[in-house]
Amino acid sequence: MSRFVFGPVPSRRLGQSLGVDLTPTKTCTLDCRYCQLVPTSHPTTERTMFCSPEEVLAELRQVLSSIAAPDWITISGTGEPTLHAGLGRILEGIRELGIAPSCVITNSTLLDRPDVRADLRLADRLLPTLCTVQPATFERIHRPVPGLRLDRILDGLRELARSYQGILDLEIFVCKGLNDTPEEIEGLRRYLATLARFDAIYLNTAIRPPRDPAIVAATPEDLEAFRRALDPRWRVTTAFEHTALPRRVDRTPPPPRQGVLDLLLRHPCTPEQLERVLNLPATTLADTLHALEQEGRIVRCPDGQWRLA
Numbered sequence: 345m346s347r348f349v350f351g352p353v354p355s356r357r358l359g360q361s362l363g364v365d366l367t368p369t370k371t372c373t374l375d376c377r378y379c380q381l382v383p384t385s386h387p388t389t390e391r392t393m394f395c396s397p398e399e400v401l402a403e404l405r406q407v408l409s410s411i412a413a414p415d416w417i418t419i420s421g422t423g424e425p426t427l428h429a430g431l432g433r434i435l436e437g438i439r440e441l442g443i444a445p446s447c448v449i450t451n452s453t454l455l456d457r458p459d460v461r462a463d464l465r466l467a468d469r470l471l472p473t474l475c476t477v478q479p480a481t482f483e484r485i486h487r488p489v490p491g492l493r494l495d496r497i498l499d500g501l502r503e504l505a506r507s508y509q510g511i512l513d514l515e516i517f518v519c520k521g522l523n524d525t526p527e528e529i530e531g532l533r534r535y536l537a538t539l540a541r542f543d544a545i546y547l548n549t550a551i552r553p554p555r556d557p558a559i560v561a562a563t564p565e566d567l568e569a570f571r572r573a574l575d576p577r578w579r580v581t582t583a584f585e586h587t588a589l590p591r592r593v594d595r596t597p598p599p600p601r602q603g604v605l606d607l608l609l610r611h612p613c614t615p616e617q618l619e620r621v622l623n624l625p626a627t628t629l630a631d632t633l634h635a636l637e638q639e640g641r642i643v644r645c646p647d648g649q650w651r652l653a
């Protein structure tokens with residue numbers, strides 16, 4: 345069983361993305377109300393060597409030898425990956441493997457730290473999140489670890505944009521009624537205009553049900569209005585514009601129960617996605633989902649996706 349590597353998972357932005365989860369579930373600097381994972385059980389801002397980079401790279405090497413090359417090797421998972429003190433070595437190791445480019449999905453909270461920015465410079469692509477430039481809204485949406493300051497995060501992201509050479513795609517997670525008012529969007533627009541560069545903006549929203557049912561997803565029209573309020577010169581895509589599904593991979597299927605639980609821990613999926621990613625016959629998958637549902641391990645969301653209970 346893989347300890348760190350999961351997928352490849354279907355990703356709207358990254359196509360077929362092989363995930364690497366570096367933090368114990370769930371270690372994060374935030375406890376976002378829109379999070380689709382379990383609540384943050386280990387809130388921290390301290391960088392730790394949760395596991396040995398060489399162990400992660402050995403597992404990655406082994407998984408990559410048994411599957412078709414993914415589009416991206418993506419450091420993400422069940423927490424904030426920049427909390428891993430060995431992130432730089434892991435990104436360096438992925439580059440040495442030479443099989444697929446690396447990508448890091450980060451919540452941006454540690455970008456004020458020079459050591460974090462130095463590690464991230466070794467990634468081929470970064471997807472930092474920024475939802476607001478208003479401290480009160482930041483607190484309301486993200487429920488940060490005490491001591492995290494939005495002004496430092498904004499400075500850190502500005503510094504990263506100045507020095508980073510890879511692909512830099514920002515994500516704005518839109519929570520209806522919280523960060524989509526004209527004042528909020530204007531604040532973001534003004535801040536983003538101060539960045540030296542970025543490649544694209546992705547407007548995401550709670551397409552899958554978040555943990556906090558009070559969070560309301562933006563509609564396609566809401567995201568369209570948000571996009572129009574930003575600078576028309578920026579490349580802005582929305583969560584409603586991508587339908588990428590991964591191609592079936594050539595690999596030995598994992599035991600169905602474990603495969604389903606491992607994947608749903610990191611990424612809610614439709615039955616179709618599970619079938620393709622895990623390379624399972626439809627009947628085996630249906631039986632497994634039924635059994636896990638009966639045991640109360642997984643639940644079906646109103647949009648047809650499965651996630652951990």
Ligand code: SF4
Nearest residue numbers: 372374375376379451
């Ligand atoms: S959405 Fe990301 S940053 Fe927010 S709590 Fe979940 S894992 Fe942490």
